[in-house]
Amino acid sequence: MNPQDLLKKAREEGRTFLLEDETKEILEAAGIATARCYRVGSLEEAKRVAFEIGFPVVLKLRSPYIPHKSDVGGVALNLSSPEEVARASERLLAAGRRYDPQAGLVLQKMARPGRELIIGVTTDSHFGPVIMLGLGGIFTEVLQDIVYRLLPITAGDAREMIASLKSYPLLTGYRGQKPVDLEALEKVLLKVSELVEANPAIKELDLNPLMGYSTGTLVLDARLVLRQ
Amino acid sequence: MEGKDQPADAGVVCRLREIFYPRSVAVLGVSDSPQRVGYNLFESLLYGGFAGKVYPVHPRLKTVRGQKVYRSLSEIPEKVDVALIALNERATLAALRECGEKGVKGAVCVAGGYREVGEEGAALEEELRRTARQYGVSLIGPNTLGFINNDADLYATFYPMRLPKGKVSFICQSGGVGLTFMHRAADAGLGLNKWIGVGNRSTFEFSDYLAFLGKDETTAVIGLFIEGTENAGQMVRVAARLEKPVVAYKVGRSEAINYAALTHTGSMAGSYRLYRDIFRQFGLHLVDSLLEMVACLQALATAPLPAGNRIGILTHTAGPSIVAADQLLSRGCTLPPLSEHTLERVRELTGPNPPFVLKNPLDVAGMGFLAEAYGKYLDLVAQDPNVDLVLAIYCQHKNWPFPSPEIIRARKKTGKPIIACYASRSSLCAEDRRLLQEHGIPLFTTPEEAAWAAAALVGWSAELKRRSKK
Numbered sequence: 224m225n226p227q228d229l230l231k232k233a234r235e236e237g238r239t240f241l242l243e244d245e246t247k248e249i250l251e252a253a254g255i256a257t258a259r260c261y262r263v264g265s266l267e268e269a270k271r272v273a274f275e276i277g278f279p280v281v282l283k284l285r286s287p288y289i290p291h292k293s294d295v296g297g298v299a300l301n302l303s304s305p306e307e308v309a310r311a312s313e314r315l316l317a318a319g320r321r322y323d324p325q326a327g328l329v330l331q332k333m334a335r336p337g338r339e340l341i342i343g344v345t346t347d348s349h350f351g352p353v354i355m356l357g358l359g360g361i362f363t364e365v366l367q368d369i370v371y372r373l374l375p376i377t378a379g380d381a382r383e384m385i386a387s388l389k390s391y392p393l394l395t396g397y398r399g400q401k402p403v404d405l406e407a408l409e410k411v412l413l414k415v416s417e418l419v420e421a422n423p424a425i426k427e428l429d430l431n432p433l434m435g436y437s438t439g440t441l442v443l444d445a446r447l448v449l450r451q
Numbered sequence: 452m453e454g455k456d457q458p459a460d461a462g463v464v465c466r467l468r469e470i471f472y473p474r475s476v477a478v479l480g481v482s483d484s485p486q487r488v489g490y491n492l493f494e495s496l497l498y499g500g501f502a503g504k505v506y507p508v509h510p511r512l513k514t515v516r517g518q519k520v521y522r523s524l525s526e527i528p529e530k531v532d533v534a535l536i537a538l539n540e541r542a543t544l545a546a547l548r549e550c551g552e553k554g555v556k557g558a559v560c561v562a563g564g565y566r567e568v569g570e571e572g573a574a575l576e577e578e579l580r581r582t583a584r585q586y587g588v589s590l591i592g593p594n595t596l597g598f599i600n601n602d603a604d605l606y607a608t609f610y611p612m613r614l615p616k617g618k619v620s621f622i623c624q625s626g627g628v629g630l631t632f633m634h635r636a637a638d639a640g641l642g643l644n645k646w647i648g649v650g651n652r653s654t655f656e657f658s659d660y661l662a663f664l665g666k667d668e669t670t671a672v673i674g675l676f677i678e679g680t681e682n683a684g685q686m687v688r689v690a691a692r693l694e695k696p697v698v699a700y701k702v703g704r705s706e707a708i709n710y711a712a713l714t715h716t717g718s719m720a721g722s723y724r725l726y727r728d729i730f731r732q733f734g735l736h737l738v739d740s741l742l743e744m745v746a747c748l749q750a751l752a753t754a755p756l757p758a759g760n761r762i763g764i765l766t767h768t769a770g771p772s773i774v775a776a777d778q779l780l781s782r783g784c785t786l787p788p789l790s791e792h793t794l795e796r797v798r799e800l801t802g803p804n805p806p807f808v809l810k811n812p813l814d815v816a817g818m819g820f821l822a823e824a825y826g827k828y829l830d831l832v833a834q835d836p837n838v839d840l841v842l843a844i845y846c847q848h849k850n851w852p853f854p855s856p857e858i859i860r861a862r863k864k865t866g867k868p869i870i871a872c873y874a875s876r877s878s879l880c881a882e883d884r885r886l887l888q889e890h891g892i893p894l895f896t897t898p899e900e901a902a903w904a905a906a907a908l909v910g911w912s913a914e915l916k917r918r919s920k921k
Contacts, residue, residue, distance in 0.1 A: 347725055349683040371728040373684055379921060380732055387731075 226252055230424050234449060238287050241447040244329055250430070250442055253418040255411055257442040260285075260329040266312050270305045272330050279303040279333040282311045284319040286326040290446065295322060301333050334443050337434040338394065338403050342411060344374070344419050344428040346450075352419055356412065358390050359432045366390075375420045381412040394435070403435035411440055426450040460662065466589045467655065467663040470557030471600045471645065473532030474503045476607065477524060477555070479546045480537035481507035483515045488561060489537035490515070491609040492597070496535075499599075499606030499613060506531060524553045533557045535597065535607055540564035540572070543593065544579055551586020558583070559607055560593035565651055567594055580653045595650030596626030601643050602669045608648070617642015618671035619748045622660045624649050624678045632676070632741055638877055640884045640894075641749045644670050656682045658689040665693035672751040674744055675699040675735070683726070687733040691918075696911040698747045699735040701726045734914040736907055743903045746895060750904030753893040754868045756912040761787045762905055763838035764812035765829050767819035771844045771874065771898040772812035778902035784909050786811050787837040796831050811838075820848070826857025833865040840868045840908060842901055847875035855883045859890045868908060870894075872901035 224232070226249040233241050241249070244260040251257055261276070262285065263269040273280045284297030292298050296318040299311035312328060319326030339359025347353050350373050357369035368389045372380050385391065385405055396402035411433065419425050427448035434441045476496060482489040493515060496505045505518075506527050512520045521527050524534070524546075534555045536546050540562045550558050565576035576593065583590045591598055597608035601616050610630060614637055623629040626648050636643060645667070647660050657680055664670045673695055680686060690697045704723040730737045738744050762784050766772040776786055789797075794809045801807075807816045813832055819825040825845065833841045843858050853873060862869045871887055871894040873880050884894040895901040 347722065349679060349681055349722075350687075350725060350729060351684045353725060353729070369724075371725050372732050373687065373729045376732075377921065379917075383732070387728075 224248065226418070226422060230422060230449060234424075236287070239449050239451065240287075240290050241449070242285055242287065243283065243292075243445060244285065246428075246445040246447040247442065249418070249447065250445060253414050255414050255418075255430075255442060256439060257445065258331045258334050260331050263328050263330050266309055269308050269312055269328060269330055273302070273305065273308050276330075276332045280308065281331050281333050282308060282315060283329050283331070284315050284326055285329045286319055286323040288323040289319060289326065295319065331443075334434050334441055335436075337436045337441075339432040340403075340408070340430075340435050340440070341369075342415055342430040342433055344415060344425065346426050352425075354384075354412065354416060354419075356384050356388070358388065358393065362390050375416045376412065378409065378413060381409040381416075384412060385409065401437040404438050404440065407438070407440045408435055424449050460659070463655070463659045464663050464666050466556070467659065468667075470533055470589055470591065471598070471605070471663075472603050473557070473605070475506065475529060475531050475533070476501065476503060476605070477506040477508050477521075477527065477531045477534045478537060479508045479524065479534055479549075480542070481509050481512065481515055481520060482537075483512060487537070488609045491611055492535045492537050492561070492607070495597075495606045495608055495611040498611040500604040501606070502604060503532075504529065524549045524555070527553075531555050533559070533607070535559045535561070537561060537609070540575060540593070544575065544582060547579060547582050547588060547590070548586070550588050551582065555588055557589040557591065559591045559595065559597050560650070560653075561595055561597060561609060562592075563594040565593050565653075567651060576651060576653055583654055590654040592648070592650035593653060595648035596629055597648055599643065599646040601645065608646075615640070615642040616644070618644055618669065618752045619674060620645040620647075620664045620667070620670040620672075621674040621676070621748075622647045622649060622657060622664070623676045624657075624680075625676060628676050628741070632674070632744065635741055635745050636748070639745050639749060640877070640881070640888065641745055641752070652680065656680065657686040658682060661686065661689045661693060661697070665689070665695060671695060672748050673697045674748050676741075676744070677701050677726075678703050679726075683729070687729055687735065690735050691733040696751045696907070696914075697735045698738055698744055698751070698907065699730055700738050700741065700744050701730070734918065736910050736914075738903070742900060746900040746903045747907035749895075750870065750893045750907050751911060753888050754870065754891050754904075754908055755866075756915070757840035757868050757905075757908055758912070759839040760784045760909045760913065761837055761839045762842055762909075763787075763789065763832040763835055763840070764842045764844065765819070765825070765832045766812055766814050766844035767816055767825065768844070768846060769812075769814045771872065772814060772842075775842055775844070775872070775898040775902040775905075776812065778899050779905060782903070782906035782910070783913070784902075784906055789813065789832065789835050790837050793831050793835040793837075797828065800827055800831070812842075812844075819845075820851055822852055822854035822857050825854040826860060829854070829857060829861045829869075830864060833861045833867050833869065838867070840870070840905055842870050842872060842905060844872045844898065844901070845874070847873055847879055853880065853883045855886055858887065858892060862890055862892055870901050870905050870908075872896070872898055 247257040261272045279301045282299045341357045343355040352374040357363035362368045370384045394403040430442045478493045480489040481493045507520045534550045543562045566573035764772045887894045
């Protein structure tokens, strides 16, 4: 489905947000690489998909009633065997069905480690749609090392955003660590900008985490909120 | 997408021009008591020296300050361009209708009691806005001190005063801060062109005033004091299109302050971080205080722009140069080493073993006490190819005159911008300040202000380059 149809479908179903797999489909269509989510209807299917994409894998709840999966224990990382997938599946569904008896599961490949980044879009009451970039975890939550720009942004804006982070030296290869592919990161910022400009129905969009590698980036989780 | 880029509304600029350059002004609700706002609006026009017609209006009053008072707007035989309304929030609404019927182009509503006080006030303000639109009257305010157009000697506020003239205009979301700014600017020898108290922004937004000042030929530099606006996107887009520097001071940094800002001007303060980052994106120069605001405006209105961000400092006392260096380095400026050639010339001037360290800042200590010697060192620092802008620090002395002629000479000789910093007070350096300013050299009396001023020049120079690349 194309982005417009996905957004329309969610609205028709009375939802104000898109599910992770739908959001990733929109991002992929916009040219942003994501860790693809596979919907799995049964434990057997989960095991089969896990074998196909290769262990380790991540299992997550899928429900229109649970926008924040990790808050309800709806994410199981780094599952490296069919047995672990089975146990996690049972645990996640038990947790999820307290909120939604129809809650299902999605499965994705466990991403290799990289530099955790966050890109967010929010609609500010003073400015309208703004984009945010930060480093994941403590950098954003504790140190508040984040930078904002008004959308849409130019390539120059994207470059300045990246360079104005206090933790910028961590992205360019600090103490022998591999640098992050900043050109790819710049492109993701621009593509998010274009996506939001083309779809005014988008109120919020989070790419969190967005993994930065020495070559390319990968969206591990994403959520999208629609305007009321 | 919201806040889409729109060309500056030529109609808006035209309407504001009509308000700022009227031929006649009426004061509705004038009074003969100096304790009343109405009296002071009237006196302000007279004291400021407005050359156009001034009509005081009051239903019962016969004369005020020897001038005939009209019973109503309609009784005035001639055309009235602008009305200053000194009535309460309900009477203001009725007066605005009268303005409409008389064909008045612009009205200043000083009364508060509108959306800043709650729902009922908001409804009243909506009515005010509707009435203004219906009659085609442009409204400044409500809830404002008014405005000043020093270029036309038009002081349309209820604080009678006269201010030095200049090329700097100021858009202000607070009367009290506006007055603080005016006095500080006057103290610092900074001339004002236009001052605008935006009030509740019923008709005109920040972006409208910016577009107006952008087209205003007598304004070269714009200052902006802002608590918050729901049209911030449009504001920054317009600011970025002006070919004039905009210096912005945004207040309300904690969430707790939102309520105070709302009850003050009818707008939440919004997120400071967003304002800070987005001002940077659109090339507004963000400052941290009113003192910095005045210093930056003064520099931008006075000095030429440096080619780059490399600052050379000459001083005869180390402390102030360290204070300045701290501020400069945290604001995107650098202090490069002086060239070998310059150091050689300094040695030639001083002797083989100078009693000071040869570096930047160049602290020549006692060798720089007297103006003539100070001037020679200044020439060397200013000529250095590593230096884009010079900060000249000197301390006021009863028996040693300021090196102002020497600073002017160095400025002329090298063509580079120089900022003077005298440890002194306004009353003792007023004449030197005037002289220096005439030659494009701003003078400050603290090293912080001098450094902020330098950073503003460096910032605007860099912003012009950044825009030309876009």
